[in-house]
Amino acid sequence: MVVIDQIIQQSPTVRTLFFKDILCSGSKPGQFAMVWIPRAEELPMSLMFGHKRDYSAISVRKQGFGSTQLYNKSKGEIIGVRGPYGNHFKIKKKYRKVLLIGDGIGLIPLLKLTAILNELGINTTLIIGAQSRDEVLFEQEVRNYLVKTVHKIIVTTEDGSYRIHGQVTDAMTVILESEKFDTVYTCGPELTMKKVFDIASSYSLPVQARLERYMKCGIGICASCCIGEQLVCKDGTVFNEKELRYMDEFGHIARDKSGRKTLLH
Amino acid sequence: MDRKLKKSDQHLDETLAVDIAGLHLSNPTMLASGFLGISQDIFNRIYLSGAGAVISKSISIDPIEGYRNPTVITLDNSSYINAVGLSNPGAEAFSNEISCNRQVPIIISLVGTSDVEFPHLLKKFNHLNIAGYEINLSCPHVAKMGMEVGDDPEMVGHIVKTVKSNTSKPVIIKVGVGSADIMKIAEAAVDSGANAITAINTIRAMTINIETGMPVLSNKIGGLSGKSIKHIAIRCVYEISKNLKIPVIGCGGIFTWQDAVEFLLAGASALQLGSVIGSQGLSAFRNISYGIMEYLKKKDFKKVTEIVGLAHRY
Numbered sequence: 328m329v330v331i332d333q334i335i336q337q338s339p340t341v342r343t344l345f346f347k348d349i350l351c352s353g354s355k356p357g358q359f360a361m362v363w364i365p366r367a368e369e370l371p372m373s374l375m376f377g378h379k380r381d382y383s384a385i386s387v388r389k390q391g392f393g394s395t396q397l398y399n400k401s402k403g404e405i406i407g408v409r410g411p412y413g414n415h416f417k418i419k420k421k422y423r424k425v426l427l428i429g430d431g432i433g434l435i436p437l438l439k440l441t442a443i444l445n446e447l448g449i450n451t452t453l454i455i456g457a458q459s460r461d462e463v464l465f466e467q468e469v470r471n472y473l474v475k476t477v478h479k480i481i482v483t484t485e486d487g488s489y490r491i492h493g494q495v496t497d498a499m500t501v502i503l504e505s506e507k508f509d510t511v512y513t514c515g516p517e518l519t520m521k522k523v524f525d526i527a528s529s530y531s532l533p534v535q536a537r538l539e540r541y542m543k544c545g546i547g548i549c550a551s552c553c554i555g556e557q558l559v560c561k562d563g564t565v566f567n568e569k570e571l572r573y574m575d576e577f578g579h580i581a582r583d584k585s586g587r588k589t590l591l592h
Numbered sequence: 593m594d595r596k597l598k599k600s601d602q603h604l605d606e607t608l609a610v611d612i613a614g615l616h617l618s619n620p621t622m623l624a625s626g627f628l629g630i631s632q633d634i635f636n637r638i639y640l641s642g643a644g645a646v647i648s649k650s651i652s653i654d655p656i657e658g659y660r661n662p663t664v665i666t667l668d669n670s671s672y673i674n675a676v677g678l679s680n681p682g683a684e685a686f687s688n689e690i691s692c693n694r695q696v697p698i699i700i701s702l703v704g705t706s707d708v709e710f711p712h713l714l715k716k717f718n719h720l721n722i723a724g725y726e727i728n729l730s731c732p733h734v735a736k737m738g739m740e741v742g743d744d745p746e747m748v749g750h751i752v753k754t755v756k757s758n759t760s761k762p763v764i765i766k767v768g769v770g771s772a773d774i775m776k777i778a779e780a781a782v783d784s785g786a787n788a789i790t791a792i793n794t795i796r797a798m799t800i801n802i803e804t805g806m807p808v809l810s811n812k813i814g815g816l817s818g819k820s821i822k823h824i825a826i827r828c829v830y831e832i833s834k835n836l837k838i839p840v841i842g843c844g845g846i847f848t849w850q851d852a853v854e855f856l857l858a859g860a861s862a863l864q865l866g867s868v869i870g871s872q873g874l875s876a877f878r879n880i881s882y883g884i885m886e887y888l889k890k891k892d893f894k895k896v897t898e899i900v901g902l903a904h905r906y
Contacts (some may be wrong), residue, residue, distance in 0.1 A: 328803045361662075365804045369661035393661070405803060409666065543676060544664040548627050548870045551679075556633035561873070585655035586630045586681040 328405045333378060338462045341432065342398055343375070343386045348408050351383035356440035357514075357537050357565045360385070360410030361545040364400070368393025371542045371560070373436040374411055383408075386435045386464075412545050413564045416440045416512055416535050422449055426508040426532075428523050430456035430495045430515025434464050436537045436564075437514055442472040452479045452502065456495035456515065460488040496522045503530055510535065517591055521578025524571055534568040538577070541584060553582070607885055608896050610644070612839045612861045613762035613787035615697060615723050617644035619881045620856070620896060624843050624866035625650055625701040625726060625766065626676070632690050639696040642877035646696060647864065648686070650703035650728040652737070653712055655682035660810040665799055667820070669871045670847060673797050675733040675814030678703055683716040690720060697723035699764065705736045707747070707754040714758045724761045727751060729777070730768025730793035732815045739793070743770040745780040752784035764841065767832075768793030769824060778832045790841040790864060791828040795821055818867035819845045826858045833859025834904045847872075849883020856884070859901035 329346035336342055351360055354374040362372045362385060370393050372385040389398040400406065418425075418440075425444060429437045434455055444451045451473055457463040463482055470480060482490040483498050491498055496519060499511075503526065513523045514537040527534045540552035540559045547561030554576045557563065571577050580588050608619035622645040623629060623638050629648040638646050658679025665673045680686065690698060700722055702713050714725070729748055731738025741747045748765070755763050765781040767774055769792055778789050794815025799808050807813075825844025833840040842860030846852050847868045855863055868876045884896060893899055 328801065363662055363808070365801065365806050366810075368810075369663075407801070407808075543658075543661060543679075544674075544870075546664075546666065546870050547873065548672075548866070549664060549676065550628040550630045550634055553628075553631055553634055555631075556637040558628075582630075582681075584657040585679055586649070587655055587685045588681075 328407050331400055331402055331404050331406065332382065334402055337386060337464050340462065341386055341388045341464060343384050344397070344400065345378050345382055345384045346406070346408065347377075347382050349381050351408060351411055352377055352381050354383065354411035354439070355415035356443060357415040357436050358411035358413050359564060360408045360412065361542070362397065363407030363409075364393060364396045365405075365407070367396040370394065370397065371545060375435060375438050376442065386432065388432050410545070413560060414562070416537070416565050418443065418447065418449070419510070422509040424450040424508050425452070426499070426502070426511045427451060427453040428456075428495050428499060428511065428513040428515070429453070430519045431458070431462070432464065433513070433515030433537075435514075437512060438465060438468065438472070440512060441469050445473050445476045448476045450477045452481065452506070452508070454481045454483065454495045454498045456483045456519070457485070457489075459484055459486045463489055495519060496526060499523060499526055508532060513537070517578055517581075524568065524578070528568065534571065535565050536571060537565050538563050540581060551582070551584070551586070607888060607894070608881055610862055610897060612841070613724065613764060615645065615762055617697065617862065619644040620862040620884070621877045621880055622699070622841065622862055622864045623647055624864035625728060627866040627869055629701070630681075632693060635690070635693070635696045635698055638874060638877070641874035642881055644697070644862070645699055645723060647699045647726050648701050649680050650678050650701040650731065651680050651683055651686050651713065652678065652703050653683050653709055655685065656680055662808055662810060665808050665814070666870070667799070667818070670867065671816065671818035671820040672867055672870065673799055673809065673814040673816050674794070675809045675811035677811065678731055678734050678737060683713050687716040687720065690722070693721050699724050699726050701726045701728050701766070703728040703731065703737050704751075706741065707750040710751060710755050711758045714755065718759050718761070722761065724764060724787070725755065725759065726764040726766050726790060727755060728766050728793070730766050730770065732768060732770065732794055732796040733811055733813055739768055739770045742767065742777060743772045745772065745776045748777055749780040749784045752781050752786050756785040762787040764788040764790055766790040766793055769795050769828065774828055775831060775835065778836055778838075782836050782838045786838065788839045788841055788861075789832055790843050791832055792821070792825045792844050795824065817844070819847060821845050822851060826854060829855060829860045830858040830903065833901055846880070849880050849887060852880050852884055853887050853899070856896065856899050857901070857903040859904060861897070861900050
């Protein structure tokens, strides 16, 4: 169990909770932990940088029952954390210039990656998507993360209340017309990631996408999170373009809590 | 996924082949029910990883969402307590899911509240290319299902008879450690015509977080699996296989080939793996098969069947 050490309000619906956990503080970019909200829920949450040594953090948007319970936790309250689990985003030695696309809270798993790209001095373009100005997340944080490397930060809002009016994929299409990248990293709603994948494929660009499915165990024994023959918790959560290409369900089908197939929309 | 299935245990010769309840398996390892068994793609993958057969999650007539998380608790890396709540897509959806199965020996685990549900369940699967059924009479954490019917020898007899008269496929009965004597339940299953018995299911258990004073599982009570129950399972396999004329499938805490051999010596004709996947992944099937084969070679046995129940002699 860990004590919530600090809470930051990121937007009207998103908060970041900081806690001390040595294992999670050493997590790789894209990894997650199963977070227990006592007598309420257990949720898979992306791990972020903590504010101090040996600390880690999670950001939560209040949506369903469990995430709202977690969002409403106060400083000093305790939660359970097991992890880190899953694979992680990979940075190949040959990468010189990369494109990151984080839509909504999908930006969260890309934050650690951003900081590592900065350390490696890799030219980084980051497209941040949000519904509206209020919900633009971590814009200042990523500016701070990228000070040491050549970078560009593009923000899109769906209602046009801030920066570019449109979706992340609109900005992606525009930038690919004039610039070349070695790879694309993405996280966000699956239909958006599917579009990102399709656009990247048309430019023969490699992709690493961080997928999400309903999870129970987090450790590869229940298959609640399966996509085809892959287990998102264990084989993922990050999949590359070769894996995505053979994943018929990617962008189309998820499973509900009972395991029935449901169409993504 | 329609690519040609190429099994990784092709190098294993007939040494490990077993015939149980009318099924011919390339090796005695099976995927235990409750783990991973949710889709055809996953079944294909587990089969390719070296499992001799796979058992599905327990399927009920209607879909079940299961309990709210936490549903699976890792106690260490070798034992778990779970109260998933028999979540499953229901007979109709699951029948569609596996309707194109070609070559995987899939055993469908079925769960119901009474004998009258089983003919409806069987109707959804009898026409498919499946290897047989395992009737879950021992899930310890869902009201009116599993152990609540499996603790009553008379009800067990009714269910087994009903199932047997509604299918020509092999019927395996999965028993557990409940309040009734496991031997009485196994006897009722044998007398009613079961083809094999799987022993054992998880055992009712719970865990409490000492900092909050709260039960961890949302359902509070769940079922214990993994190494913690191995020696209880060995005892059950030994007693059932020694005293009743029926093949027994050992299940409970098999993590290594040594565990597997111990179960075989106790009288298990086949073995189910589950919790081990949490730490070893799907390579557990191949690793354990290899280990058994090496043991047989070292001890100068020609076939795995030669060591089944050897411990009964003493």
